[in-house]
Every structure is written in C-alpha cells, then in structure tokens.
Amino acid sequence: MKIEKELLKALNNQINLEFVSAYLYLSLELSFANMNLDGIAEWLKKQAQEELEHAENLMRYMLDNCCCVELKDIAAPPIICGTPLELFEIAYEHEQKVTDSLKSIAKKADAIQDFITLNLMREYLIEQVEEEHKIYNIISKIRLENESNCSILFLDKELSCCK
Numbered sequence: 001m002k003i004e005k006e007l008l009k010a011l012n013n014q015i016n017l018e019f020v021s022a023y024l025y026l027s028l029e030l031s032f033a034n035m036n037l038d039g040i041a042e043w044l045k046k047q048a049q050e051e052l053e054h055a056e057n058l059m060r061y062m063l064d065n066c067c068c069v070e071l072k073d074i075a076a077p078p079i080i081c082g083t084p085l086e087l088f089e090i091a092y093e094h095e096q097k098v099t100d101s102l103k104s105i106a107k108k109a110d111a112i113q114d115f116i117t118l119n120l121m122r123e124y125l126i127e128q129v130e131e132e133h134k135i136y137n138i139i140s141k142i143r144l145e146n147e148s149n150c151s152i153l154f155l156d157k158e159l160s161c162c163k
C-alpha cells in the first residue's frame with residue numbers, strides 16, 4: 001500500500017523520536033546507576049528496550065508497505081543530573097511529547113483517509129496511555145515518599161521486580 005509523502009515524513013520522524021526516547025531512557029538509566037539505585041536503573045533499561053521495539057515495529061510497517069525508511073541522526077540526550085523526582089519528571093514530559101507526535105500523525109492519516117496508518121497510530125496511542133501512567137505513578141510515589149520522608153530505596157526495590 002502506498003503511504004502518502006507527508007505521512008511518510010512524519011513516520012520517519014516518529015521512528016527517530018522512538019530512538020531519541022530509547023537514548024533518553026538509557027541516559028536516565030546511567031544517572032540512576034550512578035546513584036547505585038540499580039532496581040530503577042534496570043527498569044529504565046527495559047523502557048529503553050521497549051522504545052527500540054516501537055521503532056522496529058514502525059520500520060517493519062514501512063517496509064511492509066514498500067516504503068524507504070530514512071534513518072536520521074539521534075540527538076544526544078543531555079547529561080542528566082537531578083533528584084530522582086526531577087529525572088522522572090523529564091521522562092514524563094518526554095512521553096507527553098511522544099503522545100503529541102503520535103496524535104499529529106493520527107490526524108494526518110485521518111485527514112487523507114489512510115485508515116491503516118490511523119489504526120496503527122491508535123495502537124501506539126493506547127500504549128502511550130500506559131506509558132504516561134507508569135511514569136506518573138512513579139512520580140506520585142516519589143512525591144509521597146518525599147512528604148513522608150520515606151526512602152527512595154523502597155521504590156528501587158519495587159521497580160527491580162516489575163516491567
């Protein structure tokens with residue numbers, strides 16, 4: 001199936017954004033590993049892997065439609081320093097950007113009646129609900145811990161055993 005030119009460009013940009021997301025999670029993983037919070041670091045590593053899968057699935061979709069995938073430069077993430085709360089807030093803000101990007105592709109697909117791409121974007125957007133929620137959930141827990149002077153070590157332990 002032929003994918004319209006503007007939509008192709010947007011999908012290529014989305015592939016790049018998925019790689020940028022993976023890079024951001026890797027950078028966050030390193031920040032937490034530096035704090036010896038290995039459970040959180042491990043969890044972030046899994047998120048980075050998930051982002052690579054998102055990119056791979058989009059590339060597969062384009063190949064299946066005989067389209068050229070254009071790999072672009074992956075912007076280096078900033079060296080991230082900060083409290084655990086600040087670090088997860090960066091991740092949350094980034095996930096919101098990803099959601100906006102997917103919505104804009106869905107709108108384009110809808111406008112030109114490319115229902116298959118629209119459907120794919122729906123799947124990605126449904127997953128984004130979960131992605132944003134996961135991060136927001138962690139942020140809420142850290143805020144609660146900060147208020148009650150509990151230790152981030154509880155969260156480190158909790159994330160070490162979940163996806």
Ligand SMILES: [Fe+2]
Nearest residue numbers: 018021051054
């Ligand atoms: Fe993603």
